[in-house]
Amino acid sequence: MSASQPRIVLLHLGQIHDETPALRDFLADRGMASDLVPLPSAEALGEPRRDAIDWARFDRVSLRDCRGSHGHADFLPRITELARRLAALAVPLANPLPVIQAGHAKSAYLPRLERQGIPLIPTRWLPRGWRGSLVAMLESCGWSEAVLKPSIGSRSWQTYRVRREGRRLVIHGADGAVPVEADGADALAERLAREGEVCLQRFLPAIGRAGEFSAVFLGGRFSHAVAKTVAYGGWIAHEHFGGCNRPHRASEAERGWAEAVERQLRRRFGVLPYARIDGIRDEGGDLLLLECELVAPRLFLTEGEAFGRYADVLLGAMGRG
Numbered sequence: 001m002s003a004s005q006p007r008i009v010l011l012h013l014g015q016i017h018d019e020t021p022a023l024r025d026f027l028a029d030r031g032m033a034s035d036l037v038p039l040p041s042a043e044a045l046g047e048p049r050r051d052a053i054d055w056a057r058f059d060r061v062s063l064r065d066c067r068g069s070h071g072h073a074d075f076l077p078r079i080t081e082l083a084r085r086l087a088a089l090a091v092p093l094a095n096p097l098p099v100i101q102a103g104h105a106k107s108a109y110l111p112r113l114e115r116q117g118i119p120l121i122p123t124r125w126l127p128r129g130w131r132g133s134l135v136a137m138l139e140s141c142g143w144s145e146a147v148l149k150p151s152i153g154s155r156s157w158q159t160y161r162v163r164r165e166g167r168r169l170v171i172h173g174a175d176g177a178v179p180v181e182a183d184g185a186d187a188l189a190e191r192l193a194r195e196g197e198v199c200l201q202r203f204l205p206a207i208g209r210a211g212e213f214s215a216v217f218l219g220g221r222f223s224h225a226v227a228k229t230v231a232y233g234g235w236i237a238h239e240h241f242g243g244c245n246r247p248h249r250a251s252e253a254e255r256g257w258a259e260a261v262e263r264q265l266r267r268r269f270g271v272l273p274y275a276r277i278d279g280i281r282d283e284g285g286d287l288l289l290l291e292c293e294l295v296a297p298r299l300f301l302t303e304g305e306a307f308g309r310y311a312d313v314l315l316g317a318m319g320r321g
């Protein structure tokens with residue numbers, strides 16, 4: 001471990017956040033060196049002679065740049081093996097392994113938050129290998145529309161809007177395209193379930209007019225909020241699909257809602273260096289939890305003018321702040 005200048009590894013899977021170059025500048029201004037390092041394979045990590053990285057040189061390892069982890073079925077085994085190696089060297093992960101393991105899949109933390117009293121968007125979980133009728137499930141839930149997506153994903157990957165019209169389903173992808181014929185809806189859901197657990201959430205029409213509300217916490221403290229809007233005629237609040245993100249001054253109620261979610265996360269995991277909490281409003285205007293981004297989120301550091309705060313959190317975690 002460095003005796004003078006602190007050093008952090010920014011692990012990645014071939015791509016990094018747009019915010020990362022500026023973040024590295026802020027870290028450097030505070031005397032912290034950063035290294036962009038590809039996440040090694042589990043096999044290489046399991047055989048130190050094949051892993052050319054001297055992990056003992058570093059003070060901390062961050063996974064926030066591991067974008068696209070949903071496309072790597074071996075992501076968690078690789079991280080688990082790395083955590084074992086780092087623990088032996090007393091080099092911590094910025095977000096500890098239990099956070100990564102729970103935060104990687106929506107089904108690993110959302111049901112627990114609901115049991116703890118956090119209002120979620122109404123959700124049903126289709127287990128791996130599920131086979132059945134989506135029409136029947138929507139009817140049993142009393143929903144006319146729902147969003148179908150994998151429990152593990154990002155950037156609306158494999159996300160579909162499903163609308164019930166009698167015994168018929170109309171399905172649209174995140175890009176607005178019709179991905180399957182109506183009679184292929186169950187086959188689509190079954191295909192997703194072959195890869196893992198699937199999330200079916202009631203569609204909230206307010207997404208079209210109010211978008212999503214995102215609250216960012218840094219070092220366990222509320223940092224800033226962002227309003228994420230959808231494109232005209234769209235239903236996904238993401239810039240990849242024509243939406244936009246703008247700074248948002250959180251109301252007392254919005255901040256209180258986000259802090260209630262963060263308190264439950266803190267009780268389970270302790271203080272986190274970063275977390276993003278996303279919500280959508282129901283028909284009555286109340287925020288319902290969509291998801292918590294705890295592994296590799298975009299933190300909207302530009303919109304929140306928060307590069308310095310985040311750099312200070314990383315430095316302070318090393319006892320250098």
